[in-house]
Amino acid sequence: MYGRYGTDTFTFFLLGLGLVLTFCGSLFFWPITLLGDAVYIYSIFRMFSKNIPARQREYYAFMRFWGPVKKWFALQKRRFAERKTYRYFKCPNCRQDLRAPKGRGKIEVTCQKCHKVFITKT
Ligand SMILES: [Zn+2]
Known part of the structure; x- marks a missing residue:
């Protein structure tokens, strides 16, 4: 070879x-x-x-x-x-995959990529 x-x-x-x-x-x-x-x-x-x-x-x-x-x-x-400990979702602005710990209720999320702030439920 x-x-x-x-x-x-x-x-x-x-x-x-x-x-x-x-x-x-x-x-x-x-x-x-x-x-x-x-x-x-x-x-x-x-x-x-x-x-x-x-x-x-x-x-x-x-x-x-x-x-x-x-x-x-x-x-x-x-x-x-990680399905039992984290919830995965996408940024509504740039479609970046994000995750947050489950069971925290409504949280304010800041996207690391585009810095858009939005509220989601975990
Ligand atoms: Zn984003």
């Missing part, structure tokens, strides 16, 4: 996508498995590629899409873990 690109998050995403496409193709419509095979071949091509700058550009383009998705799932996980 010397001088080869190797693996990154995009490669693992492609392998997972290939697995899903192969599984869906075997259940529903067989040409979808060919698409899954193409995704596998592309991920193997990326791993053995010597054109590292091109693979890094692909990775950064992927992360522009995947970063917000990953961040959203992390927020949902945190919201679920």
Whole structure:
């Protein structure tokens, strides 16, 4: 593997996508498995590629899409873990996600992002 690109998050995403496409193709419509095979071949091509700058550009383009998705799932996980102690809400002005301890009644909230002051119930 010397001088080869190797693996990154995009490669693992492609392998997972290939697995899903192969599984869906075997259940529903067989040409979808060919698409899954193409995704596998592309991920193997990326791993053995010597054109590292091109693979890094692909990775950064992927992360522009995947970063917000990953961040959203992390927020949902945190919201679920803290569901008994915190209430989550959005700022009515800028849609920033905010949280406050539960069971405090009506509270005045100042948004950290846009400094809008509003009243909400926790
Ligand atoms: Zn705000």
